[in-house]
Amino acid sequence: MNLSNDVPLDTIQLFEPDPNAVYTIEAAEHLARVPRRLIAVYYKHGLVSPVVDPDCGGFYFNDEGIRALRRIEYLRTTSGLNLGGIKMILDLMNEVERLRTDLRFLRGY
């Protein structure tokens, strides 16, 4: 499917996600729709890894973190998994992703 030609390109909304953007836990709570107490629980169980900013002493989340939070919510609410199960699945998904990347590289595309 191609972009329809009748829409002039310059009037289209442009998204410029900042790859360096970090969010406070309050912002993450809002963006991911996950209560912050729950974020803290996820953190304690090692499910999310916030970006630590030593200057400010707090921890912050980037877009990767927001995605992780949404993923956890999905696993928790639709699959009825407990935290241990979620952790195992996330670890496996990361491992598969890593192996896929390695395989692609070694196959020499």
Added chain:
Amino acid sequence: MPVEFKDYYATLGVARDASDEDIKKAFRKLARQYHPDVAKDKKAAEEKFKEINEAYEVLGDPQRRKKYDQLGARWKEGADFEPPPGWQGRAGRSPGGAQTYEFHFGGTGFSDFFERFFGRGGRFGFPVAEDGFDAEQFRQPPGPARGSDIEGDILVTLDEVMNGSVRAISLQRANTSTGQTETHNFKVRIPAGVQEGQTIRVPGKGEEGASGAGPGDLYLRVRLAAHPEFRARGADLYYDLDLAPWEAVLATTVSVPTLDGRVNVRIPSGTNNGQQLRVRGRGLPKGLQGGRGDLYVVVNVQLPHQLNDEERTLWEKLSRVSRFNPRQPT
């Protein structure tokens, strides 16, 4: 929904029983020819380059190729085709089994066909009442539930990683309240220095929420397009350099391509097969940390295929004179 069948074999111009090596060669040849940097008609070349990449994304992977061959067997010339049973692709199904939604991407570098059968995107995060989680404190905030998130892959070329780019994306999805198909056109900036697997979050471009709640987000996962010369790992690039045996033994200087012009690389004497020579700072931009990765030249010693009489005599003489025994432990 019927999907237009794509003949990836025709795209790469190879036979259906071509070997993996032939497919790789065909890809490299075409990718060099249509690389947006070298082609005269940039626009057309870019389109073609993406098609080639998509075809190689499938045929270059034995697992995907097998799946594709199974699909292809059911395909009739020129016809749109309905996938065989069991091929739900990534279309979402509610727990009840009814097809709940359908959406299509444009502008990501992958066609509908690819998206449907090989895309790894999917939706996640549809909000339902929590079950299996007992703690009272974990209740969702009250109010209508937000729309689902949508995840999809986006093919990014190495040149886009170098310079960044703006991509026009079109997303077709069913409006959950009216049931009508809507097309959303928008542009997304791909920042320079993105890496394989990195997420680009486009807020509000997921599915509409129920009863006036906000929409979900769109998550684009970066997939680096295959490049005819380089392989990427993190911010580092790898280039396979073919050498003659005497070049590797006696030292030489070779001109090697990089993403920004050629550089001369000195091959020291006694360079072994598989050895990596580093060209500092000629890899991909590192994004957050700044600076650039390195280019690794991987030595690949090639043996001559045909020998004339004189060459044969010389090799024979070498075999008599040389005391080198590769199987002797040092």
